[in-house]
Amino acid sequence: MDAAGWDVEETVRELRQYFKTGETKSVTWRKNQLTAVLDLVHEKEDAIFKALHQDLGKHHVEAYRDEVGGVVKSATKSLSCVEKWMTPKKTDIPLLFFPAKGEVLSEPLGVVLIFSSWNFPIMLTLDPLIGAISAGNVVVIKPSEQAPACSSFLANTIPQYLDSKAIKVIEGGTDICELLLRQKWDKIFFTGSPRVASVVMSAAARNLTPVTLELGGKCPAILDSLPNPSEFKFAVKRIVGGKWGPCSGQACIGVDYLLVEEKLSSSLIELLRKIIRIFYGQNPVESKVISRIINKHHFERLCNLLKDPLVEASIVHGGSVDEENLFIEPTILLDPPLDSLVMTEEIFGPLLPIITLNKIQESIGFINARPKPLAIYAFTKDETFKRKILSETSSGSVIFNDTLVQFLCDTLPFGGVGQSGFGRYHGKYSFDTFSHEKAVMHRKLFLEIEPRYPPWDKFKLEFIKLAYKLNYVGLLLHILGSKLGLKRYN
Incomplete structure (x- = not known):
């Protein structure tokens, strides 16, 4: 869809509402979308080759090596691993917090905007998209207008394969980019030049939106x-x-x-x-x-x-x-x-x-x-x-x-780093880029440590100092040693 037929604010609102239903968070939805990406590149391989040749004159072998093959590899990897990536990760909790257990829960950021580049217009669109949907987000894709054949292909083909309520593609030039950057996003992923990246980052700063910038430089x-x-x-x-x-x-x-x-x-x-x-x-x-x-x-x-x-x-x-x-x-x-x-x-x-x-x-x-x-x-x-x-x-x-x-x-x-960009993706790193790692701690309602509360006194200060210095076992051994007249435990 082009800018003339696209109500930016309304579309973002609809995406946010769809995200709130929780549909995209399920492993079934994520796997279905990843399978759809694989179906797309397999069934439309010739159309992809044609579009890449029309825009850039790429030979079909180069197009497969640098674009189609990379998407197949990335989607296949994510499809086989996404369920494991979604699983909450148990973490070690110091004994000082006993009794407790901790975990890290990866949750989708929400409504994501992806700006892709013209030099690898298929790979640099679908590869970050794979990370975004693996993490359970809803997405707006803005392909580069400088590769018009590939932009048109993506806009016409993606809705045929992927969930059109969760993934939108919009074509256009600087006018539509400006409209998009006025919206509030939960993540912006940009591939392009440092000059345009500074515009994207300035717009993102207004809403404290996190960004990933994939730029370049003189390698x-x-x-x-x-x-x-x-x-x-x-x-x-x-x-x-x-x-x-x-x-x-x-x-x-x-x-x-x-x-x-x-x-x-x-x-x-x-x-x-x-x-x-x-x-x-x-x-x-x-x-x-x-x-x-x-x-x-x-x-x-x-x-x-x-x-x-x-x-x-x-x-x-x-x-x-x-x-x-x-x-x-x-x-x-x-x-x-x-x-x-x-x-x-x-x-x-x-x-x-x-x-x-x-x-x-x-x-x-x-x-x-x-x-x-x-x-x-x-x-x-x-x-x-x-x-x-x-x-x-x-x-x-x-x-x-x-x-x-x-x-x-x-x-x-x-x-990259510095002017060559910041943030990272590919494989599990793509999943992490489009996720928030939420820290979760579970504690029990017994075995209270009273020195953590006021009123304060000298004993509580010394206890707190020891608590930071020692783990819980060390603290108990120190107290036991004091009772028995043993040397200080370190």
């Missing part, structure tokens, strides 16, 4: 010396896959720039060129296996990054553009100026700057001089260097000797 790859030729080739192949493989570089977790020692730059560039030709052919625009740029605005933005004469002079591979097809060839830049836009803005496209260093250990200072990235990719066998990267840098994640794979690992949290 570096560090390439250490790897004397073994086969290992060096594996590393470079994975860097190529991590730069141009996901949506022609239009990915928040894609490699933004590469740090390497100067002595390795020539052999690195030679191998990069070779692997690019293997992956995408002599003329990548004709290969049909690399995505195009999403729209003319982003195409012109990327072209402008290359227009700086000093940046243009740093091109050592590629650089050709096809405006009619919104295609930019995989392009390698060697040591572009560090104050140029290509090195100060997130590239989000098929341009790879290589920055040479005297020693690879200098990469830590280089990264730390810039905003915290969503991911750091480090190719090294040096365990000491690995520990320094982990202890001396801050990023959403660190991946050694590979790229991108962390996004598909449900047992690890996915999220």
Whole structure:
């Protein structure tokens, strides 16, 4: 449904009323919706491929790898685990509180708003949705208008499969975003740019609404010396896959720039060129296996990054553009100026700057001089260097000797830090993101400890000090020792 046919306030009110019925809290409802998500992607696979090709020119194998397959994996995992995740978790209660028992109860937050992104418009819509419905919420989805075919597909298809009383999809541009942000939500999940995220966060603050922001940043790859030729080739192949493989570089977790020692730059560039030709052919625009740029605005933005004469002079591979097809060839830049836009803005496209260093250990200072990235990719066998990267840098994640794979690992949290976002999801972390963990303590109405109550005196103060210092058993032993004239119990 589009903005013209959507009463925002009324729809939110209806969703809130439906949530109050408790229907979405049942394990049956949650499993039914997760099964419906699986049915949707299985039965509409060809339609998904068509929409992704129409919006981004994605090859259907890439579309399955990065979008459909990820949704299947996520929904299957949640379907098999949701009942366990819902079960209250018993917790240890210190004996000081005896007799008592405690538990943590995960309850849905309520009415959730999900803003998805255009670069992975199916995955980045359905994956957070899986977490939201696993946790028992009602949801409004706002797909990105910059991927219109996928937005239309989601708006028309989701109501055919999922509970339309609990899950709504609305299309539109900035006008509908503004209307949505005026409402009171129990959670907002946003995937996109830091600029728009600041608008979302400001709006959420008015109602103290919790937010998860999945943003981006300039994710570096560090390439250490790897004397073994086969290992060096594996590393470079994975860097190529991590730069141009996901949506022609239009990915928040894609490699933004590469740090390497100067002595390795020539052999690195030679191998990069070779692997690019293997992956995408002599003329990548004709290969049909690399995505195009999403729209003319982003195409012109990327072209402008290359227009700086000093940046243009740093091109050592590629650089050709096809405006009619919104295609930019995989392009390698060697040591572009560090104050140029290509090195100060997130590239989000098929341009790879290589920055040479005297020693690879200098990469830590280089990264730390810039905003915290969503991911750091480090190719090294040096365990000491690995520990320094982990202890001396801050990023959403660190991946050694590979790229991108962390996004598909449900047992690890996915999220950023600082300007690359905050909050986390995937697997159980998605369930937790859309849940409130309610602490519950059960106590008995006997065995009262009177010193907790006034009127106060010196004895009660000493008793309270001991109570904080010792657990309940320790307190009893101390009292018993005092009675028997034993030494103080510690």
